[in-house]
Amino acid sequence: MGIVGAAVLALIAGLFIAAQWGRTPATGSPVASASSTPSGTAASTAAPTTLLEAPDLASLAQGVTWTVGETLASAAPDAVPSVVPARLERSGADPASRQQRSLTGTGNASLLQVQDAFATADAATKAYTALAEQLGGCDAAGALITRGYAVSGLADQAAAMNVAVQDPDGQQHTLLLARTGTTISIVDAAQSKTAFNAGNLAKALGASLQRLCDSVAGTCPGTIKSVQAPPPVSGQPGWLVEADLPRVSAGAGRWGRTSPASPNLVGSQCESIDLNTMPGSTQRSHRTYLLADDKAAPSGFGVDEALYTFGKAADATAAAKKISTAMEGCRERTRTATVTTLDPVKTVGANGKDLTGSAYSVSQRISATKSVAFRVAVGVSGKRLVYLLANPSTSFDFTDAEWGRLAARALERASQGS
Numbered sequence: 001m002g003i004v005g006a007a008v009l010a011l012i013a014g015l016f017i018a019a020q021w022g023r024t025p026a027t028g029s030p031v032a033s034a035s036s037t038p039s040g041t042a043a044s045t046a047a048p049t050t051l052l053e054a055p056d057l058a059s060l061a062q063g064v065t066w067t068v069g070e071t072l073a074s075a076a077p078d079a080v081p082s083v084v085p086a087r088l089e090r091s092g093a094d095p096a097s098r099q100q101r102s103l104t105g106t107g108n109a110s111l112l113q114v115q116d117a118f119a120t121a122d123a124a125t126k127a128y129t130a131l132a133e134q135l136g137g138c139d140a141a142g143a144l145i146t147r148g149y150a151v152s153g154l155a156d157q158a159a160a161m162n163v164a165v166q167d168p169d170g171q172q173h174t175l176l177l178a179r180t181g182t183t184i185s186i187v188d189a190a191q192s193k194t195a196f197n198a199g200n201l202a203k204a205l206g207a208s209l210q211r212l213c214d215s216v217a218g219t220c221p222g223t224i225k226s227v228q229a230p231p232p233v234s235g236q237p238g239w240l241v242e243a244d245l246p247r248v249s250a251g252a253g254r255w256g257r258t259s260p261a262s263p264n265l266v267g268s269q270c271e272s273i274d275l276n277t278m279p280g281s282t283q284r285s286h287r288t289y290l291l292a293d294d295k296a297a298p299s300g301f302g303v304d305e306a307l308y309t310f311g312k313a314a315d316a317t318a319a320a321k322k323i324s325t326a327m328e329g330c331r332e333r334t335r336t337a338t339v340t341t342l343d344p345v346k347t348v349g350a351n352g353k354d355l356t357g358s359a360y361s362v363s364q365r366i367s368a369t370k371s372v373a374f375r376v377a378v379g380v381s382g383k384r385l386v387y388l389l390a391n392p393s394t395s396f397d398f399t400d401a402e403w404g405r406l407a408a409r410a411l412e413r414a415s416q417g418s
Contacts, residue, residue, distance in 0.1 A: 050212040051101045052113050052187070052204065060189065060200050064109050069102040093118060093127040095184075109191040113208070116184045121156075121217065128157050128179040131186070135161065135177055136232030138243040141254070142166045145243045146405075148231035148412070149198045150352075153224040154206055155180040155213075161231045162195040163243075167251040174201050177232075180209050181218025199226040228348050230412035236260070238384070238417025240305055244409045245289055246402045248301075253294035260285040263306050267389060268362045268374035270330035270337055271323050275306060275387065280319060283309035298393045305410060307417070308385040316385045323378045323387070324358045338363040342400050345379055347408035349415030355381050359407050361400065373397070377407035381414040 054066040074097065095116035103111040118124040138145055144164045151158035155178040163173040172195035176187040187205055189196045206221035213220035235241050242255040263286035265275040278284055290302040310316040330337045345357035357379020365371045375390040375398060388410055392398065398406070 050208055050215075051099055051115060052103065052111070052208045054103065056204050056207040057103065057105070057111070060204050061105075061109070061191075061196055064105040064107055064191075066103050066105045066109075066111070069104055071099070071101045073097070073099045093123040093130070095127070105191070107191065109189070109196075111187065111189045113205075114186040115212075116186075117216070118182045118184070121182050124179050124182045124184055125157070128177070128184055131177055131184065132157075132159055132232040133234050135159065135175060136234030137241050138163055138231075138234075139241075140243075142247070142251070143243050144246050145231050145241075145409075146195070147198075148229050149226040150229035151176070151178070151198070151202050151224070151226045153222045154178055154202050155185075155209055155221070156219045158202065159229075159232050160198040160202060160226060162198065164195070166247040166253075170250075172196075174198050176201050176205060178202075178205060178209065179218075180213050181216035183212060183216045183218065185209065199224070202226050227352075229352070230348075230350050230409075230416055233416045238307060238414055239287065240289065240303075240406075240410055240413050242289070244413070245291075245303060245406060246398065247294070248291070248396055248398065249294050249296050253297065254292050255289050256292060257290075258288045260287045260307075262286065265304060265306060265389065268327075268337075268360075268376050269334070269364055270327050270339060270360075270362055270376070272326035272330075272333075273319070273323055278306075278308045278319065278385070280315050281308040281310050281385070283307075296396055298391075298396055301391060301393075301396065303406070304387075304389040306387040306389075307414060308387070310383050310385065313380070313383050316380045316383050320357070320378050320380045320385050327358070327360050327362075327376060327378075330362070336365045338365075343404055345377065345404055345407045345411065347412055349381055349412060351415065353415075355379060355408075355411040355415065357386070357407050357411055359400075359404050361403075375403050377403065377410070379407060379411045381411050384414045384417065386410045386414045 054068055057066045096119050097117045099115040101113045118127060142165050144166050146162045146164050149160040151160050158178040160176040163175060165171040171190050171192055173188055173190045174196040178185045189201050203224050206224050210221050245255045247253040263276045263284050267275050286306040288302055288304050291297050327339055328341060330339045340361040342359040345359055347355050349355045357377060359377040362374040362376060363371045373392050375392060377388040379386050388407055
């Protein structure tokens with residue numbers, strides 16, 4: 001049953017975002033300078049001179065001065081264990097060598113670059129696919145994916161996203177993944193309060209890849225652009241992942257999800273439609289996201305997500321409009337509900353098309369002295385209608401902005417489904 005029915009009746013985990021979330025020092029062979037090549041270090045296809053240098057970062061952010069820290073290079077990738085991506089092994093593509101470099105910036109800024117060289121472009125492509133999936137899932141503890149980007153003009157393949165660490169320090173990460181021929185580069189730039197601009201980071205990496213591209217039969221950087229896009233596909237396409245949902249308490253809380261099943265939803269009592277059958281839909285599915293490990297959370301606090309597929313996009317749009325109209329007229333119709341219409345939901349889907357939706361805050365009076373709160377969102381991506389429902393309390397709730405962003409992310413994820 002959905003959470004509301006019950007209420008009313010951890011770039012990149014293992015990728016290398018983990019390296020910034022309290023990583024332990026790597027143990028590869030330190031490279032003292034670009035010209036030195038310690039025994040057992042990487043082949044010339046990924047020489048240290050191809051890694052980011054401090055001057056490459058001059059335009060990353062105003063007022064930040066960078067210094068190169070430790071550089072590690074090894075023909076044995078396991079010599080740099082802190083950044084071995086869990087899903088890289090599952091891709092069946094093992095890197096032939098690995099390099100890693102850290103840089104520190106003024107104002108508590110830091111950057112970590114990992115460069116993996118593969119035997120063939122096909123192996124690198126398989127690895128890129130696995131890494132992109134891991135990036136899009138981002139199951140590092142406390143990670144919240146705040147925005148995704150499509151990156152063009154940088155390499156053969158590239159993607160980026162912003163990730164916030166939801167603890168009192170609130171460190172902001174910009175993660176960038178790129179494949180150039182037989183080599184994959186992963187960059188994590190972090191600082192407090194505000195994430196580095198993804199486009200600026202892509203242009204900075206472009207300087208590194210310009211020194212690399214010819215030697216690895218890759219596409220050299222050209223006119224580099226980054227535009228807002230959904231995060232990379234991860235998990236079951238079409239659905240939210242845990243890192244899409246914000247914590248309510250800073251430093252506490254872990255989201256978990258159920259498997260998709262047939263809808264079993266009560267709703268906010270304002271939708272004026274059967275959420276379990278959704279008239280006109282050809283496919284219906286529902287899953288619940290529950291928040292654990294937050295002592296302040298009410299029992300069963302979470303979010304229901306339902307996806308409904310229609311035969312035509314126009315039918316999905318009509319159903320969403322019917323729900324929105326019912327939500328906005330609920331107070332007059334029921335006399336027990338107070339409905340606040342929040343800012344319109346606007347974002348961009350996987351195909352680059354604009355997506356829109358509606359979001360609401362609802363209070364349903366169930367007795368003379370007691371009310372029950374809900375948050376509702378509805379929107380459409382192509383033939384798919386997305387419905388979200390949360391069960392907050394007066395003391396434990398998302399902000400309006402957080403709810404709007406979650407609704408936008410749900411539309412983005414829905415656009416990635418088949």
